[in-house]
Amino acid sequence: MSAQREMKEKNPWQTPVMIIITVIGVIAIVALVTVAVLQNRPLLQKYKYGIVLDAGSSHTALYIYEWPAEKDNNTGRVEQTHSCKVKGPGISSYASAPLEAGESLRACMQEAEKLVPGKRHHETPLYLGATAGMRLLNIENSSASDKVFQAVGDALQKFPFSYQGARILSGQEEGAFGWVTVNYLDDRLKQGLETTGALDLGGASTQISFVSNNYDGSESPRNSVTFRLYGNDYNLYTHSFLCYGKDQALKMTLAQMAKEGPATVFDPCFHPGYTATKNYSILYDGPCVSDRKPQAALATFTHTGKGNFLQCQEAVKSVFNFTYCKYSRCSFNGVFQPLLQGPFGAFSAYYFVMNFLNLTDTSIPLETVKDSLKRYCATPWNQIMLLHPDVKLKYLAEYCFSGTYILTLLTEGYNFTSKSYSDIKFIKKIKSSDAGWTLGYMLNLTNMIPAENPDSPPLPHVGYVSILSVIAVLLFILFILFILSLRPLWPRCSKQPQIV
Ligand SMILES: O=c1[nH]cnc2c1ncn2[C@@H]1O[C@H](COP(=O)(O)OP(=O)(O)O)[C@@H](O)[C@H]1O
Numbered sequence: 001m002s003a004q005r006e007m008k009e010k011n012p013w014q015t016p017v018m019i020i021i022t023v024i025g026v027i028a029i030v031a032l033v034t035v036a037v038l039q040n041r042p043l044l045q046k047y048k049y050g051i052v053l054d055a056g057s058s059h060t061a062l063y064i065y066e067w068p069a070e071k072d073n074n075t076g077r078v079e080q081t082h083s084c085k086v087k088g089p090g091i092s093s094y095a096s097a098p099l100e101a102g103e104s105l106r107a108c109m110q111e112a113e114k115l116v117p118g119k120r121h122h123e124t125p126l127y128l129g130a131t132a133g134m135r136l137l138n139i140e141n142s143s144a145s146d147k148v149f150q151a152v153g154d155a156l157q158k159f160p161f162s163y164q165g166a167r168i169l170s171g172q173e174e175g176a177f178g179w180v181t182v183n184y185l186d187d188r189l190k191q192g193l194e195t196t197g198a199l200d201l202g203g204a205s206t207q208i209s210f211v212s213n214n215y216d217g218s219e220s221p222r223n224s225v226t227f228r229l230y231g232n233d234y235n236l237y238t239h240s241f242l243c244y245g246k247d248q249a250l251k252m253t254l255a256q257m258a259k260e261g262p263a264t265v266f267d268p269c270f271h272p273g274y275t276a277t278k279n280y281s282i283l284y285d286g287p288c289v290s291d292r293k294p295q296a297a298l299a300t301f302t303h304t305g306k307g308n309f310l311q312c313q314e315a316v317k318s319v320f321n322f323t324y325c326k327y328s329r330c331s332f333n334g335v336f337q338p339l340l341q342g343p344f345g346a347f348s349a350y351y352f353v354m355n356f357l358n359l360t361d362t363s364i365p366l367e368t369v370k371d372s373l374k375r376y377c378a379t380p381w382n383q384i385m386l387l388h389p390d391v392k393l394k395y396l397a398e399y400c401f402s403g404t405y406i407l408t409l410l411t412e413g414y415n416f417t418s419k420s421y422s423d424i425k426f427i428k429k430i431k432s433s434d435a436g437w438t439l440g441y442m443l444n445l446t447n448m449i450p451a452e453n454p455d456s457p458p459l460p461h462v463g464y465v466s467i468l469s470v471i472a473v474l475l476f477i478l479f480i481l482f483i484l485s486l487r488p489l490w491p492r493c494s495k496q497p498q499i500v
Pocket residue numbers: 055056057058059090131132133201202203204205206245246247348349352353395
């Protein structure tokens with residue numbers, strides 16, 4: 001007993017002290033890890049929303065975008081969660097009844113009201129951007145276009161969102177924002193990767209946008225858009241061809257074929273056996289075709305299909321002007337275009353048409369694609385209708401023209417070759433978002449792409465927590481080992497068997 005007491009006096013590491021220290025050590029380590037984990041845990045995933053209405057020439061679509069509330073400026077985080085197709089035609093078709101343009105948007109807006117959580121309504125920005133249909137109406141009748149915007153604005157302001165205005169996008173904006181969308185969704189901007197060009201085919205206009213090493217913006221500066229995004233500078237070439245969307249191009253091609261004002265127009269771009277009576281007045285309405293009006297035309301003409309791809313291609317070519325170019329190189333109509341530099345994403349009507357024709361695979365040689373289209377165009381109209389009973393007749397009748405127009409625009413217009421054709425990818429969506437100008441437009445207006453790369457923590461959250469836990473456990477083991485190394489100094493256990 002006296003030896004034990006002696007040890008106790010010499011050794012401060014007595015059992016109760018030991019237990020207290022161990023407990024404090026463990027609590028400290030657990031507290032350290034807990035605090036670190038809680039402090040750095042991402043906040044509960046709360047989302048913010050943005051709504052963009054794409055008022056195209058043929059129809060309007062509403063898109064809802066969503067992103068985590070605390071990460072407004074991180075890349076690849078904004079996603080499309082919903083889209084709604086407005087019933088009826090594009091807003092430019094309501095020139096004579098503007099109030100109906102506003103009314104037409106109601107159903108999709110009510111859907112958006114249900115889908116965006118109520119407490120976010122007031123902070124959710126709502127934009128409407130109109131493209132070539134309204135550009136044309138504005139040229140033709142600017143007071144009618146103002147009235148349509150007035151009606152549309154009045155209708156949108158009745159909803160609880162933060163209305164940011166309705167306006168016509170310039171062709172440059174439409175092209176550039178389509179390019180931003182594609183490259184944002186592909187995560188190319190933040191990583192500073194080579195970018196993808198954007199090809200957008202609408203009903204009334206078409207856009208081409210790409211970055212080319214040969215283009216610094218000095219030649220034809222009106223085709224240049226510069227961006228500084230995530231610390232990288234981009235010098236984008238972009239051009240929008242008004243009237244070269246597929247619906248206006250069809251009108252121009254047909255107007256060209258009918259320029260003598262015949263009673264029957266034999267059209268190689270429509271299937272053999274197709275026939276319809278059409279009004280000359282409709283054929284020549286609108287700024288894209290009004291100057292082609294024949295002197296003395298009949299009221300109507302019979303539109304008769306011939307189904308001949310090669311002749312159709314010649315007819316389509318006649319609406320492009322290749323004769324003049326004041327720059328080092330041009331696409332068509334005297335418009336500057338630098339050397340193509342791929343890859344390219346082709347969306348909107350490019351995708352709808354090529355997907356219908358089963359021609360989205362661009363690894364198929366261009367000649368084979370043309371052969372396939374040649375056979376398709378030559379197929380009689382009644383067979384086509386039997387093969388596709390569910391497709392809208394207006395679309396169905398026009399796919400031969402649309403396919404021919406796309407191939408002609410790409411090869412003769414933009415100078416894609418048999419080789420560079422394979423640089424094109426026909427796309428509808430990237431991840432969950434539709435390819436188009438709307439997302440890029442919203443990202444720009446909400447300043448969601450910073451000019452400089454935001455500083456990000458060196459480790460992702462999971463990595464950080466794991467490393468911290470490992471270090472804490474190691475410290476704990478070290479602590480235990482230290483305690484154990486002092487064992488020889490420990491007092492003997494008082495419960496040793498008693499020697500009687
Ligand atoms: O399912 C489809 N099949 C074929 N074409 C389609 C389909 N859906 C939309 N389109 C076409 O896509 C084009 C969309 O153009 P949009 O209305 O955006 O005009 P814009 O961009 O020139 O203002 C129109 O020509 C429309 O007919």
